[in-house]
Amino acid sequence: MDDFTPVRTERTFEIIANGIRDRIRDGNLRPGDKLPPERELAQQLGTSRNALREALRSLEHAGLISLSKGARGGAFITDGDPSAVAQSMEDLMYLGGAGLADVTEARLSIETAIVEIAAAKGTLADFNRLDMNIDRVEALTEARDMDAKADLNMEFHVLLAEATGNPVLVLIMRTLMDLLRSVHRPVTAEDTADIIKSRRRFMQLLRAREAAAAAAEMNDHLTRLHDLFSRAEMPDSG
16 A cells, blocks of 8 residues: 655645635735735734745745835735746746747747637737837837847737737737747847738738638748747857
8 A cells, every 4th residue: 555645734824825816816806906014914814924924925926916115015916927937937948848949839839829819809909009019110120229129029929919808818928928038139130121021911911800821921930930049049058
């Protein structure tokens, strides 16, 4: 007979953090809400301020709350911070559990689905925001402002995800963009005006609700981008 596995006992700060998570899940706490002051909250929970602080730090690291100091400071519920998820994924990459190729391969699959949904559900306002992004990228390309151009190139994909109306897909795309941010800047310097032409073609197809053709155009662009990413190095990788 196999030995029993010891039962893990939750530590105090984990119980506190999970209690706050439960209140977020059930809608009692919403983005922008401020938690009670530290002393008051510790008294309500019947716990020490040290345990409460540890719980709040763990929630901050998870991207669920933001902590600020000062007269108007405190602990605020966020609307979801994808950088926390991106950091975990980046750590996984450094530890060898996943590679850049895995990330870009996943992105190809996810973005294909996003394009198909955006073609079906996107509004005229969504499409106009995407066109405005392309116009701004074109102007920055001519001005050779590569840092700002890189930011807008990544924003395009988030705007596309927002056109689906699905907050989960938006969060996934924001996470992927945060993860790829470190390699996007060196790559964008190699990127040419071809991206503008590709995006214009893509938008014509998206506005026409031609999902398959739009997805094929996006897939072709992302495949070329994947080749550039594969030659780029993650920061501090040598």
